[in-house]
Amino acid sequence: MQLSEGVxxxxxxxxxxxxxPDGAALPAGRLAEYHGVPGPYLAKSLQALMRAxxxxxxxxxxxxxxxxxxxxxxxxxDVVDAIEGERxxxxxxxxxxxxxxxxxxxxxxxxxxIAAAMWRAEERWREELAAVNVEEIARVVAExxxxxxxxxxxxxxxxxxxxxx
Amino acid sequence: MQLSEGVxxxxxxxxxxxxxPDGAALPAGRLAEYHGVPGPYLAKSLQALMRAxxxxxxxxxxxxxxxxxxxxxxxxxDVVDAIEGERxxxxxxxxxxxxxxxxxxxxxxxxxxIAAAMWRAEERWREELAAVNVEEIARVVAExxxxxxxxxxxxxxxxxxxxxx
Numbered sequence: 001m002q003l004s005e006g007v008x009x010x011x012x013x014x015x016x017x018x019x020x021p022d023g024a025a026l027p028a029g030r031l032a033e034y035h036g037v038p039g040p041y042l043a044k045s046l047q048a049l050m051r052a053x054x055x056x057x058x059x060x061x062x063x064x065x066x067x068x069x070x071x072x073x074x075x076x077x078d079v080v081d082a083i084e085g086e087r088x089x090x091x092x093x094x095x096x097x098x099x100x101x102x103x104x105x106x107x108x109x110x111x112x113x114i115a116a117a118m119w120r121a122e123e124r125w126r127e128e129l130a131a132v133n134v135e136e137i138a139r140v141v142a143e144x145x146x147x148x149x150x151x152x153x154x155x156x157x158x159x160x161x162x163x164x165x
Numbered sequence: 166m167q168l169s170e171g172v173x174x175x176x177x178x179x180x181x182x183x184x185x186p187d188g189a190a191l192p193a194g195r196l197a198e199y200h201g202v203p204g205p206y207l208a209k210s211l212q213a214l215m216r217a218x219x220x221x222x223x224x225x226x227x228x229x230x231x232x233x234x235x236x237x238x239x240x241x242x243d244v245v246d247a248i249e250g251e252r253x254x255x256x257x258x259x260x261x262x263x264x265x266x267x268x269x270x271x272x273x274x275x276x277x278x279i280a281a282a283m284w285r286a287e288e289r290w291r292e293e294l295a296a297v298n299v300e301e302i303a304r305v306v307a308e309x310x311x312x313x314x315x316x317x318x319x320x321x322x323x324x325x326x327x328x329x330x
Binding site: 093 | 166167168169170172173174176177180198199200201202241249252253254255256257258260261263264265266267268278279280282283285286287289290291292293294297302305306309311313314315317318321
């Protein structure tokens with residue numbers, strides 16, 4: 001069981017958008033270029049983030065994607081749920097209600113103990129991801145980034161924003 | 166992202182095997198019958214549990230699957246890892262090292278903050294599943310099972326074990 005690559009891409013895009021100057025936006029193609037990932041696939045991830053209200057897009061020469069709400073109000077869980085959907089990892093098909101020992105549904109205890117444990121573990125996973133927000137990630141990334149990488153990123157961004165007028 | 170059905174089947178099989186009388190074993194076909202699931206698919210899950218040292222099988226008329234170690238020493242995480250493999254949910258492809266701001270690997274901070282948060286969440290999930298063992302599940306199931314289901318299960322098992330001589 002693995003998360004799709006779109007989760008990694010979406011999270012990195014959200015962090016980059018959190019670092020943009022006020023009023024700036026980046027089109028999907030530029031975000032793909034920055035991350036070295038395939039544009040058409042990244043576009044799908046960005047559309048999923050848009051449907052979830054994490055990013056917004058504007059048309060025109062200076063248009064593109066920006067965060068739709070403050071970075072502090074976007075958790076890593078929001079990004080994961082936007083890309084993956086909110087389906088539970090564990091799907092209980094109630095196999096205890098099949099076979100020779102099956103009884104009518106109402107006679108069973110409310111939740112299978114196996115399913116309950118699986119869902120409890122999932123809840124721990126979600127809680128941990130809900131506790132991390134994009135603003136915090138952007139701050140740690142900004143603090144930890146090597147000076148040479150920061151300089152390259154800033155040069156690239158200046159050039160991109162200047163070229164858009 | 167979803168766990169395969171084999172996780173549910175494998176966990177239920179482990180719980181049933183934990184409830185067998187001493188020395189008894191059940192063949193894959195009987196476990197499939199008990200759970201109302203397709204035999205050939207369940208056989209694959211059982212083989213995965215065997216490779217992981219969770220169940221063992223013996224040949225012959227009274228042979229079949231049994232637990233390979235005490236139920237208290239088999240966690241729900243052991244079952245999940247056996248069926249799903251131990252791959253992390255989140256695969257970090259180090260996209261921060263691509264694109265126009267990329268710098269040589271050694272210049273980067275040890276772990277991307279996004280990956281670190283994803284892996285921390287996964288660790289919480291694993292901890293929770295590691296804390297639940299098959300003996301405990303079997304005990305809760307035995308306590309909570311409706312009397313009519315228990316009677317049906319016991320009748321089925323007696324008949325199966327008797328038919329095997």
